[in-house]
Amino acid sequence: MQVLALGATIALGAAPVLAQDAAGQTGKQAQTGGQAAAPVWRHGLSMVGPLKYAEGFQRFDYVNAAAPEGGEVRLNIMGSFDSTNPLLAKGDLAVGLVGPTADASGMSMGLVFETLMKPSMDEISSTYGLIAEAVSFPEDIAWAKFRLRAEARWSDGTPITPEDVIFSFEQTKALNPQSEFYYKHVVKAEKTAEREVTFTFDETGNKELPHILGGLLIVPKLWWQGQGPDGKARDISRTTLEAPMGSGPYRLVSIAPGSALRYERNPDYWGKDLPVNIGQNNFAAISFTYFADLDVAFEAFRSGNADYRWENSARRWATAYDFPAVKDGRIVRESLENDNRNSGVMVGFIYNLRRDKFQNPKLREALNYAFDFEELKRTIFFGQYDRIDSFFYRTELASSGLPQGKELEILQGLKDQVPADVFTKPYLNPVGGDPTKMRDNLRQAIALLKEAGYELKNNRMVNVKTGEPLTFEILLDGNTIERVALPFSQNLKRIGIEASVRSVDSAQFTNRWRGRDFDMLYLGWAQSLNPGNEQAEYWGSQAAAREGSQNFSGISNPGVDALIRKVIFARDREELVAATHALDRVLLAHHIIVPTYASKNSNIAYAKRLKHPDPLPEYAVGFPALWWSQP
DSSP states (O other), rough: OOOOOTTTTOOOOOOOOOOOOTTOOSOOOOOTTTTEEEOOOOOOEEEEOOSSSOHHHHHSSTOOOOOOOOEEEEEEESSSOOOOOOTOOOOOOOSSSSOOOTTTOOOOOOOSEEEEEEEEESSSSEEEESSEEEEEETOOEEEEEEETTTTTBTTTTTBBHHHHHHHHHHHHHHHHHHHHHTTTTTTEEEEEEEEEEEEESSSSSSTTTTHHHHTTTEEOOHHSSBOTTTTSSSTTTTTOOOOOSSSSSSHHHHHEEETTTEEEEEETTTTTTTTTTOOOOOSEEEEEESSOOOHHHHHHHHSSOOOEEOOOHHHHHTOOSSSSSHHHHHHEEEEOOGGTTTTTEEEEEEEEEESSGGHHHHHHHHTTTOOOHHHHHHTTTTTTEEESSSSSSSSSOOOSSSHHHHHHHHHHHHHGSOOOOHHHHHOOOOOSSSSSHHHHHHHHHHHHHHHTTEEEEEEEETTTTTEEEEEEEEEEEETHHHHHHHHHHHHTTTTOOEEEEEEEEEHHHHHHHTTTTEEEEEEEEEEEOOOOTTHHHHOOOHTTTTTTTSSSSOOOOOHHHHHHHHTTSSSSSHHHHHHHHHHHHHHHHHEEEEEOOSSSSSSEEEEEEOOSSSSTTTTTOTTTTEEEEEE
């Protein structure tokens, strides 16, 4: 199931289990007289356990159905944008059009474009009908049908049709390599009734496919095939800055290219009374201002020119929120776990294994010993972060200790294809924090580099065979992580490694990782509690060979490929957890990343007039979808 990847319109996660729905039905066909009856139509899909909300539910429990409507919320966002085309894997998409996002806006919703189904925020992985009112699929999951709502409309009042859904699916696969890979087992979309689209799969038993199709973004076919205000034909294969037509609760009404956006609520929004929308979309207007500098953006918030801020700096959160508006209560501060309760994360310095110098896993392991997390935690993190030690950090899917039970059985079946260390050596990050520990860590790094064929000569780490010094560039998206990367670089220099740090703007950073033009970069992956098909995008051999995939490291390994398949086709939750533990353990043993840090909390600050439900949903802060402005 797709989740956003860190630092990009980043990253995926889910391997579903055919769960019972709220009525106790399973995905199996009913048997009548020895013959399989037609599959049932479902109002929702659950990947873990039964659906919480039965058919005919009135609203989600966590919303305030009496929330006042109106008011404007002003947001700051880092970077820039050069496109409003939501399907294209080119350029930087304007924030707010689709959701959720992984940027500093903290957006939990798409304002303009919608999907076939909508997730709830108080279940791990459940979705309910939005554009589609129901979904159906057979026991072997050879296909899935979605029945569209008769009332579903574009913002100009025209109906959303099966042709729109088919067009959206075909263009999504054609224009975005990541989506093409994600939906590669969905081979056909066709209209099979007046309001019905059927998707056909090229394999059976992939329990996640109906669910990920529910997340398909729907765009209007006729609008994209029509003419723009300039009289020229629109081209969905190119970037544009025209305000697009969507079906969502807001319209994009103002664009200052690269710098500002304004959305206003559509008073004729077709879905405002749907159960999945009651108590939501309360703001009359939402505006964004883009900034190139984090400190300038913070000053804009502090001076009252923005209403909500997601704070990503531990230092700033600990030391800079002492201005008058905080002291007198005009600005409210909260640290909340909600957004992180149903997701795992891995972030850090990722090796590009396509570079010859990084082929040896001993070398990759060695460099981890030069990263002194404990010193950073003491000096610049104010104790707010913890070291990441799993690709599924913070979740039950994270491996630990030595493999046991079903996980051990899975790994033994692949014994010749996985590193031997997974059976005998638990993954542990080096611990620093004082000069003695760091001296020991750097000595260990030198020993591992020696095993990898390197030696110190004239204070430089060189390849014994070629005499080539070990040098590389660390690529950063802006200067935010420089305070982490520079100490890492300085420690590497102590053992003769020249690691330069280069900060570039977001557009250049994106282009370089898409084009594999880097030695090491700082990025990561987000994970849901239901990993599945997206794991092939992150770690699969086919993704490694494709530009623009989220296999940033380029790992290409038959053992990893086999474990990905075991995750995707896990028969139940127990098997899924075991297979994911095994995959996590093997990825850690390949040392494709120097893991850094994460926090369990999201730090937010906002104007006192902004209100949210209390309690918030279990798995989301829900901004701005659930929030409102108090008159």
